[in-house]
Every structure is written in structure tokens, then in C-alpha cells.
Amino acid sequence: MTPRTRLAALALTGTLALTGCSGSGSSAAPGPVAAEPGSSPELTAQPVGTVVSAGGNQPEGVVVVDGTLVVAVRETSGLVFLDLAADGSGARVIEKLTTDQSSRHLDLATPAGPVLVPLEGTNELLTVDVPTRTVATDAKDVGDGPHNAARTADGTDVVTNEHGGGVLFVRGGEVVGSLPAGPPQPGGLAVVGDYAAVADVQGGGVWVYDARTMTQVAQKPVGALLTHAITLAEPGRVDGTDAARAVVAIADTSGGAVELERITPQVEDVGRIDAPGSPYGLAYDAARAVLYVTLTDTNLLRVVDLADPANPRVLGDLPTVRQPNSVTVDERSGTVVVAGNHDGNLQLIPRALLPGG
Template sequence: MRSGRRLAGRSEAPSPSATPRVAIKHAPPAEPATAGPPTTAPIGKVVALGNAPEGIVVATSGIAAVAVRDPNAVVLFDATTGAPRQRIATPSAARHLSLATPDGPVLIPLEGSDELLEMNLADGRITATATGVGRQPHDAAQTSSGTVVVSNEGGGGVLFVRDGRVLAALPAGPPQPGGVAAVGDYAAVADVQGNGVWVYGGSSRRLLAQAPVGTKLTHAISLTGDLAAFADTDGGAVYLERIDPQVSQVARIDAPGKPYGLAYDAARRRLYITLTERNALRVVDVTGPGTSRMLTDLPTVRQPNSVAVEPNSGTVLVTGSDAGGSSSVQIIGPELLPPG
């Protein structure tokens, strides 16, 4: 088992300007596969909600939100039926969405305008707008202290946001940070150039730990307790890591085919992984995280970059799109999922 390394000394966290003792890679970032046409029809219901849908979340209310582009917007819809509720235009496009709490607001990092929006799911109202959020803010997660940590993909490092204001920024750190997972008051950030996982304190606004993980990571999500999952897109795997704040490996889950999107069903202890090269969704039982087991692969829409779970019923939603203009959201009801 690998464990994370401390960055400065043995009892104190590093100062914001501390330089991690790792070799920083500057190489092309990890990206999902460019998927070909599906060879098997996607299961469930497929609905059209906008062009090039990607980031997607579902709240405990059953309201889902998906980011679309050209024109740029966030579409609110019913997670089980696909019925649209509201379309809210945004100044630029978002690739990731996340929930600050299980029922919102939705955190919307806008890569083209360097903003972070917070949106109320019930009525689509923008409740806060933080401007000057780095360069190409990619993903965001709210820690238990209420601080939102945003990955600064174009500029390196992270920013700390609260109540619509940027409180602080830390430089790289990760030269090209991607996905962010909130684990209690920690934010675990994946570097898409292959430099592993970086852990920040939401309250302290400091870099606390770093560890090499996988080959090249992209997405990150929190699981139960002190666990987080990271998609190793170039390495064909998903890593389960304990964040305390040091980083220690719990399991490596095989996921060939450029794994990218991640979602976790806490009630049923299931991890969902999109395999972009295969147009498939891998379903993994993580009841025992160290002995996780693959249940099945399900056929999806083309280019399944993102996935989310409706927490009450367990319904799974997958986004899909291709260069030819076909865009959709796939809704997989619980009756189509493996039993147990």
C-alpha cells in the first residue's frame, strides 16, 4: 500500500508557498477517448436536453442539472422522467457541476469567463457569483467548513471561495488540476498531467499533502467517510484513496477503456464509472472498499463523459454527445441495474 508524503517537516503543514518534493510533469493532459458509434443500443430512456451535455448532478429533491453549450446554459430537469423544468443561460460553458450539499446549491465553474456560480435548484436562481476565479476554473467542491475549493486548470493550483468571494489562491502544486473531491474539510485534487493527488485544507487554506496516484488522473469524487475515488484515465483504472489528509491507497479497480466520469450511490454502496472508449458504464460494488467487485458493464450513449445518481431511487444518468451534433442524456432506471 502506498501512503502520501508530508510536504514540509513531520508535524506542521507547509506554508502556502512551500514547494512539494515531487517531480512535476509537464506533458499533454489526460483526456477521455473520442468514442466511436455504439455497437450496442443504450439501455433505458434517452432524452435530448441541449447540445454537448457534460457536467451533471442530481439532488435529493430529484431535480437534476446538466451543463450544455452552444448556447451555453444549465438545464434543470426531472431525473427520473427527463422532463425539462428550466433552462438558465450562463456567460460561458461548464464542464463540471457539483453539489455544495446533497440538495444544492449547484456549483458551476465557468472555464471561459473565470467565474464560479452558485445556483438554486428549485427555481434556477443564481445566488452567488465569484469572479476572477483563476484561469479556466475546472471543478469545484465544498468542504465541510463551507469553503469551496476550485481547481485552477489554466493557471495551476487552487482557489478558495466563500459567499461569492475569492478568499485566497495557492499556486501549483498541481500544474494542471482537474477533478476535486471534498472529504470532510479536505479537498483532494487530481492533476491531469500525471502528478497524482494534492490535498488542501478548507479552513486552513493550505496545502497539506501530496502523493503519486496512478498514471494520469482526471475526475475525482468523494465516497463514504474519508474515502475518495479518482479516475486514472490514461492508466485504465479507478483508485480508491483514504484522505486523512495523507493519501493512502485502499483499492485499485480495473477500468479499461479510458475511464472518465464517476458517480457514487451512497445508499447502495455502488460506484459508477464511464468507459469512454467502450461506450459503457461499469457498475462496481464498493460495500467493502478494499475488496470492491465489478458487477456489470452497461451499454451507454456515445461519448459517456459524465454520470450522476438520483439518491432516492438509484436511477443513473449518463451524458452523451458526438461531433455530428447528436446530444443526449441517458436515464437508467433501477429495474435495469444489477440486483443487490
């Protein structure tokens, strides 16, 4: 089957498969196979660094804003705010913001926030101010199962519509457009300037949208079954507007790799990182040009030097907490935080304990 024929078959699929990304059951007939994180086994090694409670069960998305660690928890639904020690030695719960439903993935609109919080169960996109720990905007009717969101350089929040297909565009807390065509089951996305690169968990590769014009501008088969994506932004940025770089990392969870693609907006192969063990969570330390990849089959964190994205260099693997679905980096110190979805724990790894630290 040619890539074009294969994509057409995917687009005609009427029922979308629920995956480990969706986190909910359904009585609908099973659809096409979609990528899922690995089901992590019991720990066989002590996690590196310090392990603390997330302040709630089933922690998933994690971000850090000026020393405040924000964690999405699923029981009970909400965001937990923790004061993260500058040296990565500990974290103290400050407050919890309860939400109607839970979020799996968190992203920063800018390095200073707000936090973009898609609520899959109520089809909302919240923006949450970190200093005040309050909801700034609440966009309603954001598709069917908004999975991930990121803000482009022009200020548009692009949201993947996991169970409806395609993406939605949100400005000022209001949905201003949508494109149901494209990936049948979009998962993660990453932005480069005004472009949003979206990963399809059913194997449709990468789809690129121009947020200014709300149009699809590129598509390319990439990897096997993709899940999440992250921008290799410059220090102090989240949108990858540096034209010389413009690279995104995409977890090929079923293919056991991380694909590196340049978005121009066409999708151009740059490099590939071997990552056996269902790679899932991604974080990038821009100041040190290091990518962190969680391997959910084996409870490991792969550390990769990306000083030259065309020639990635694996620095080593570290044991993590169980079910390491998400990871983030504190830009101040380089401390890495891994969320252990199974036991409700967070793992804090100071820079000194990381390979090359």
C-alpha cells in the first residue's frame, strides 16, 4: 500500500480508537490500532535523585514556571502547585486547583506562563496563571477530547481534537476555527513560529498547520505510530522561531525511536534517536541542548545530547519512578522532573546526577 493510499484509508475510518493517551473507556466498536505508552513493570532499580509525592493520584502533565512545579493529577482532577527547590532536592505542595475534569498534558504558552490545560472530559481549554493559581480563560466546546495544546508565535492556541480528528484554533479564550480534516486521531503537537506540527497516533505521520491562516500546509508520513512532540526551542523561548533550528522531536512510541524533523513548514528529516521501550514523555533543556525521553516499557529516562540534531548522541539511561509518562526541566538549574503515573510520585533529578552534568 502506498503512503497516499494508506492515508486515504485512515481518513475514511469512521470510528477512532481510544488509546492510552485518551485515558477513558468506550462502548464503541474498536477502531484502528493506535499508539499507547508501555505498561511499566514493577521497579527493579532505585530511581535516581529524590522521590516525593505529587500531591494527588495519577500525575501526568508537568511544567515548571519560575520555580513553581505544576502537575496535572487525575484523582481528584486538578492541578497541584509545588515549590521546587532550586537545587532539585525537594518540592513542597503550595496549593491545589480543582477542575471539573482532568488533563493529561500541560504546556506553557510562554516560558512565564500561562499554563495551557486541555480538559478532555468536558472539552475545554483552560489557561491558568501560575503566580495567582487561578483560571485566566476557559474556552468551551473545544472539539471532542482536546488532548494537547500549544501556543504559536502569533498568539493562537492550537489544540489537537483527539476523538474528532484535526485541530482547533483558540484566541482570547474563544474557538475561532477548526479543521476536521487531517490526522484522524491527533495526539501531541509542537510549534515552530506560527506553525503547529501534529503527531497522528494512528500512523498518519506529521501534519502541519499555519495558525495565522488556520490552514493545513504540509503532511508527511513519519515513523510508525507517533504520540508526543516537543519543540527544540532556544533558551527563553517555547515556539522555536529560530530559523536555523526549527526542529521538533516526535516520539515514535510503537517504533521505538524519536524522530527529529525540521518544520519549514514542509517536514524535513533531520535525525533519529534509537529509543527502545515505548518512548513517550519528552522534555528539552534548551540551555544545555539536551533531550530527555521516558521509556515506559522499562522505567528508564534516556538522556540525549542534541548540540547537533543531525547527529544525536545518547549520553545514558537513568532508572525512574514507575510509569514515567511525563517529564519536564527546570530552566533555572537543569533539574529534571519525572511524573510516575502508577504510584503518584514525582522524581527530582538534580543536574549533577545527570549524564554529562
